[in-house]
């Protein structure tokens with residue numbers, strides 16, 4: 001026996017919508033699995049709690065499933081779940097590798113049933129990683145871990161202690177003492193040095209460049225990566241950085257590599273900083289980003305690189321919504 005799954009959505013709760021959506025879904029399942037009617041033993045439907053006007057099982061009878069057993073049930077309300085959705089399971093009297101069918105946007109990660117999963121987003125500065133990572137995390141109600149903030153906090157600690165970020169010896173001594181942690185309040189990451197929340201101090205150009213330099217050292221990366229793996233091991237989260245897909249979580253469930261042209265990336269950072277009231281010189285910012293790119297991608301230990309199995313998305317000419325939709329679509333295709 002084989003079990004084939006499927007789902008579809010309807011635009012409104014009406015008998016006609018339900019009839020045609022169920023007929024379409026079953027027809028697609030039949031054709032994609034080369035089924036004959038008499039091979040279908042039974043069909044079980046469940047519909048979301050906002051569907052009342054017609055029984056999906058009756059729609060199946062009307063669509064010509066005359067002899068198999070049929071059953072419909074209603075699901076409890078699921079926070080953040082799909083609206084107006086009909087799910088189906090067909091029990092089929094032959095052994096095939098099933099083609100499950102999801103129509104009309106009915107395929108999303110169901111938060112109530114989904115297992116723990118990690119999304120890795122890597123890419124150079126200004127490629128849109130953190131914006132997209134935050135939105136994805138919010139959409140799926142999972143954690144967002146900004147790994148760049150951790151390296152930035154290391155750099156801030158070094159600057160404060162007068163440690164030369166180029167000097168491996170000094171940096172590794174500092175790392176042995178460093179009390180860095182990441183805590184979440186209302187779903188927002190706060191990066192802590194000891195008991196001090198340093199999140200607001202991490203975005204200056206000096207800290208950016210020092211973070212790129214300090215993150216070259218293996219002793220820094222090992223300590224940060226250990227923390228990142230610990231967090232990602234416990235819960236579903238989106239991590240953004242440079243080496244998440246290649247080194248931190250090579251088995252991440254979903255991997256993306258975002259990029260954009262140097263001009264676009266510099267412009268985004270410029271807009272972000274000036275919106276916060278900071279004074280920045282565009283050309284200097286562009287040069288800093290180029291220098292960081294070079295340094296991040298040429299370092300020896302876990303450099304910035306696209307993982308072989310990561311999906312490349314060039315965001316240069318895309319809106320935030322387009323990037324988000326692209327990533328979500330790619331994830332659905334992979335489920």
Ligand code: DC
Nearest residue numbers: 147148151211212215241242243292
């Ligand atoms: O993503 P960001 O701009 O906040 O990162 C700051 C620097 O930290 C970046 O230039 C390189 C380093 N970094 C890293 O080496 N690995 C990561 N996973 C994240 C950031």
